Amino acid sequence: MPEAVPVTRPVPQAASGPLVRLNSLKRYFDVSPPWLARVLEGKPRAIVQAVDGVDIEIARGETFSLVGESGCGKSTVARLVVGLYPATQGGIEFDGMDMSVRRGSADNSAIRRRMQMIFQDPYASLNPRWRVFDIIAEPIRAFGLAASKDEIKQRVDGLLRQVRLTPADGAKFPHEFSGGQRQRISIARALASRPEFLVCDEPTSALDVSVQAQILNLMMELQRDYGLTYLFISHNLAVVYHISTRVGVMYLGRLVEVAATDTLFRRPRHPYTRMLLDTIPDLEMTGRRRMPVAGEVPSPINPPTGCAFHPRCPFANDRCKKERPELLAAEGTRVACHAVEEGRLPAEERSYAGH
Amino acid sequence: MAFVDLMRRAADSDIWYSFKSSHVVVVATVVTLFIFAMAFLAPILAPHTPFDPATLSLSDALKPPVLTGEDGADWAFPLGTDEQGRDVLSSIMYGTRLSLVVGILATIFSMVLGIALGLISGYVGGGVDAFIMRLADVQLTFPALLVALLIDGVVRGLISVQRHDEIALYVIIGAIGLSFWVQYARTVRGSVLVEKSKEYVQAARVIGLSPVLIMIRHVLPNVMGPVLVIATINIGLAVLTEATLSFLGVGLPSTQPSLGTLIRLGQEVLLSGTWWIVIFPGVTLAILVVAVNLMGDWLRDALNPKLR
């Protein structure tokens, strides 16, 4: 009987320092109209500052979540971390090693093995023409992690069991599975190379709530059993609250607040964080109203001057319109807000039903 | 075991159902298979070997088809003979074989070329993409026939007539192949752009697979559907182009006649009343092309989920 294969050593070998560090990471996208249109119609170049200077340290074994509305750059950060996009500026360190080492080098391949990604759309993230067995076996083969066909088979069967599927499912094609089962297959594939670090880009937002609960439970079990570290991207604050150790709130490509989960939800500092928390639906029917906040996220092509949130912020003053706030330490959290820095905006305690 | 499993899956598939429920395509397939069988089994099935001069006798010349009941009709030559005593039926069988060889090989050639350029164009993007696609635009401004004529003309200018007859088959395959790649390249490029952004391709990139491997293992199998549709329709078109070229006298020489060559040879004597020499090859060509196109049209609809 093949045993369930341990995914990674529960205790990381070099326990000092963060596992992942992002140093003023920037990623700009050129979305200019074609050259001909620029010349003939005089249209200007357009640059989207999708990620504009993000500093994060992710400790071993923790779940760091990035939240924000669409277009805030959280998914771009995820893709930068796993190397799907090169950074425009800044760097990523993994376990003390610089990720910008040349593609294809042995070091790079070693780092890649140790980090994997789980994607949002379970219908697009599995190649429809491959059998589930081959999908899960691909990383094992690509990194040469098994010596024989038997060993691959044993590993894949073990992975299928880990995600609560059966080895017989390996012979099927993705379309024979439901959305939740497909997401399990994605997780099995991500675990196949025995990574320590998983980047999860909205892994449950395409799923129904009851299936979401299954996947979140599974992810938390895997983390506990194998000491995994997660970078978790989501727009669902309740999910983020449930699963995270620390949370970073992003707005228009920049972090506006980083704090431990409880601190962030109970003592939000940044006005945008407060606004986001106000939008959490009140399932406990305490009669609390969602606070509709005026305005929408501005275009990232022409972000507002100064603090990007100032057009929607009830506390904005002249300084906010002109000067961009830095992410500064404030009572154990980091906040990018002039009003908080100047003491104009006192911390606010929040409580939630169920306590 | 695996085969039985495959057959069971095939028998249960939507494609098979759609095939069974379309009488037109069933008939077209039967007709196509019949013509293919007759053509490729010509050396066994054909009553005569029309292009072996040793077997020809001028006394058999210009016999009318049996069904006309005219004088001289002979069951040995059911569709009559031409002015050199060649059996028309056997000529058609050998000619169809040649036409199909040209059509299929030219289609494969253009398919491989088009897929390769399309993959490169779609995956690399940027200047390479722009160059290949502009090349395709230029190519499209010339009718395929003109491109084939041009290539054939250049080759003729380069080598002797003697040599040309020997390699005529390859020249015409190359000429037709080169004039049909654009459609594949554009289709593949479009599909690559769509597939490239899908998450399963990103997942493969995350584990560091090389772009070439990703193209071959992941993207290519997912863009083959539309390519096969184009290929099916293009076999008919390629056969037709070959016939046109041969009819114009720039295709296959009369020593290795294809259907087109037969029609050209036949129309020279058409006015003398020997209609069968040209009509039968012509009808065969028409039936073949129509049948193949019907299959292609069906395949396109069957693979298009929007039309289901």
Add this chain to the structure above:
Amino acid sequence: MTGANAPLLEVRHLRVEFPTRRGTLVAVDDVSFDLAPGEVLGVVGESGAGKSLTGAAIIGLLEPPGRIAAGEIRLEGERIDNLPYEKMRRIRGAKIGAIFQDPLTSLNPLYGIGRQLIETIQTHLPLSAQAARARAIELLKEVGIPGAETRIDHYPHQFSGGMRQRVVIALALCANPRLIVADEPTTALDVSIQAQIIALLKKLCREHRTAVMLVTHDMGVIAETADRVAVMYAGRLAEIGPVRDVVKNAAHPYTRGLMGSIPSIGERGHRLTQIEGSMPRLTEIPKGCAFNPRCPDRGDRCTRERPELMPAPTTQAACWQYDPAGVGTKARETVDA
């Protein structure tokens, strides 16, 4: 039929089928409910539960080959499920408005929004072009579009997602409909915009006494918006009742599982309640109660007989444990526990 408390919409034993070559799929099966004027009924369920198809059947926009195979739909007492296409089209604009998930598909990108609004208004109301335009501007103001006088001449792509959904709502309100069927109206929007749209829908509903059938998978939206909730599972109604009772004191084991699986703020790091397995495909709906293979309280009868909606302590639930004859499932007590 036209008493003061007569329901605006009555759905009786609605059955929607999709004939396929492998047999007929029953996507909505024996669904009955009422909707009173001015009431907001939330219809929840997981994807494939049949909630959107129920909505589509009511507005007469089932995509062929889907069809209403049985049952009746009455609007203000008159049957609307068997009307010819033209008649239904007129009712659809005049009495029933529709809001869909993706505002872009509801608006024609080639025309300015003003033209679309004015055309819709003139189709259903006898107004001159000028009067219709005035009404269109008024509607845009009502749904909270700033600068409505100038924005009316803009094209859909010039609006942001949230603003577009407001335009769609204005479009649905053109002829002052009695009923609005809103299918996932906030799903494509950011959370902060969702709150705005929900607040708007509620306000309109209150002011115009328009009934709303709100189809969504988002329990948060339902909890804040709906008066009553219908929970669907595998094409059938599992439970229906006042929103508070369904959310907090659900009677049906499926509803309880569904509510428990929603992460809430306040408790963290524990296992979420999960319903094992997944909803059956329409081709493999189990005999008896469709939920029985996943049900923690399953009894013998559940695998044999299909339960109808029965009065439960607070709601109506299709579950044998509330059988008045008392031949319930094994664990009656678990309900009250």
